[in-house]
Amino acid sequence: MTTLEKIISCMDDYDPNALPVARAREVIRSFLVPVAANERVSVRAALGRVLGEDIVSTVNVPAHDNSAMDGWAVRFADLDPNGATRLAIAGSAFAGHGFAGKIGAGQCVRVMTGAVMPEGADTVVIQEDVRTEAGAAIVPAGQKHGQNRRRAGEDLAIGRVVLRAGEPVRPAELGLIASLGLAEVTVRRRLRVAFFSTGDELASVGQPLAAGQVYDSNRYTLFGMLSRLGVEVLDMGVVRDDPASLEAALCTAAASADAVITSGGVSVGEADFTREILAKLGEVAFWKIAMRPGRPMAFGRIAQGGHEAQFFGLPGNPVAVMVTFYGFVRDALLALAGRTDDFALPHFQVPSDTALRKRPGRTEFQRGLLFRDGAGTLRVRVTGHQGSGVLRSMSEANCFIVLEHERGDVEPGESVPVQPFDGLV
Ligand code: AMP
Ligand code: MG
Numbered sequence: 001m002t003t004l005e006k007i008i009s010c011m012d013d014y015d016p017n018a019l020p021v022a023r024a025r026e027v028i029r030s031f032l033v034p035v036a037a038n039e040r041v042s043v044r045a046a047l048g049r050v051l052g053e054d055i056v057s058t059v060n061v062p063a064h065d066n067s068a069m070d071g072w073a074v075r076f077a078d079l080d081p082n083g084a085t086r087l088a089i090a091g092s093a094f095a096g097h098g099f100a101g102k103i104g105a106g107q108c109v110r111v112m113t114g115a116v117m118p119e120g121a122d123t124v125v126i127q128e129d130v131r132t133e134a135g136a137a138i139v140p141a142g143q144k145h146g147q148n149r150r151r152a153g154e155d156l157a158i159g160r161v162v163l164r165a166g167e168p169v170r171p172a173e174l175g176l177i178a179s180l181g182l183a184e185v186t187v188r189r190r191l192r193v194a195f196f197s198t199g200d201e202l203a204s205v206g207q208p209l210a211a212g213q214v215y216d217s218n219r220y221t222l223f224g225m226l227s228r229l230g231v232e233v234l235d236m237g238v239v240r241d242d243p244a245s246l247e248a249a250l251c252t253a254a255a256s257a258d259a260v261i262t263s264g265g266v267s268v269g270e271a272d273f274t275r276e277i278l279a280k281l282g283e284v285a286f287w288k289i290a291m292r293p294g295r296p297m298a299f300g301r302i303a304q305g306g307h308e309a310q311f312f313g314l315p316g317n318p319v320a321v322m323v324t325f326y327g328f329v330r331d332a333l334l335a336l337a338g339r340t341d342d343f344a345l346p347h348f349q350v351p352s353d354t355a356l357r358k359r360p361g362r363t364e365f366q367r368g369l370l371f372r373d374g375a376g377t378l379r380v381r382v383t384g385h386q387g388s389g390v391l392r393s394m395s396e397a398n399c400f401i402v403l404e405h406e407r408g409d410v411e412p413g414e415s416v417p418v419q420p421f422d423g424l425v
Contacts, residue, residue, distance in 0.1 A: 018290035021363040037189045046169045048230040049187035050338040055163040060153035065117040069148045073121035076145040124148035166340025188338035194257035196236035198264040218263040254304035264316030290362040293320040293388030317388040323365045349415040353381040356410035367397035
């Protein structure tokens, strides 16, 4: 018995005709081996990549105590707690240009935001509170010791783990890395994902459409979704429903990629022929998942030339491709890419504006439009016809309405979980 079959058969409640979404995710997760190889890249090139090692601060950020405001640096001990204090102006300090001396008793220094705290000063009084006259600054009572002073190392202290291996590099991390003065970073090598469409009926864009043909749109949605994930994409085109072509394409894909994604060829009518080829190349389970859309899906791995690739055989229907991608493939690819942070897509509850038909016993990913009603409350409504071939239902949507496995019909006003597309689609 293969490992994959073993994992599935250990599930006490496994129903081959209705594998719950959560179960399918568990199996996939237990099967993944993340990439471990690292490479060094320049800071900018690290954007969107996964950190390959912890980054420990070798400097204090900021490096010096400095002023958080435009104002006057003073010695708190000089201030009269009960009335105004008159201090002699000893000089000024700007960001990048410090005050050369040390301030003595009864003195103050004009400081700008970011200026190094003059030696001897411990407190900054904001300029709006201070009056000046004839070489002196008049500071009112009511100041607090150490106010408006940023401490050296308060952002990052020497020796502190600033970022962990497995975290994604976003704009904030780019800046953080730069604030440590690092010009290069160690990141995981980029995940390589090969994909192709299957089907005798598929025509390529730019070609005339013959009778019975449809344009291959899946390759474009897949290209878009994969590109957004930051993986390296290998577009292998369209493969005909012919065993030799399919086998050759799978071998080429598996030899050069970490993951292989196909669309089509896993529905009941076509699965047998795909199943035979995949049984030869590796271990792949053909699932009927308790979900809609996206019921048929294949998952496993294929081996080629001593190298293994994860395999995701997605359904052919255009909406089902996107739903299974976001439901299973996205998280799997991020885990494979080495991400260890919590990257699960966020859900939140909003009232449904309309009634929704829903059958218990499967998870439904209806396409919704989040909008604000007259009172400013977020609500959601479905986008028109929800057929799994109607890609317009995705294009008009800005979220999935994820109706849970057990749930039945939804009444208007009932809360439903939504997953916004923003940044996804
Ligand atoms: P299949 O899963 O191969 O049986 O395909 C299911 C439905 O999706 C059929 O109507 C196909 O024509 C359609 N389909 C399959 N692949 C694609 C594709 N790459 N682009 C657009 N539609 C497709
Ligand atoms: Mg097909």
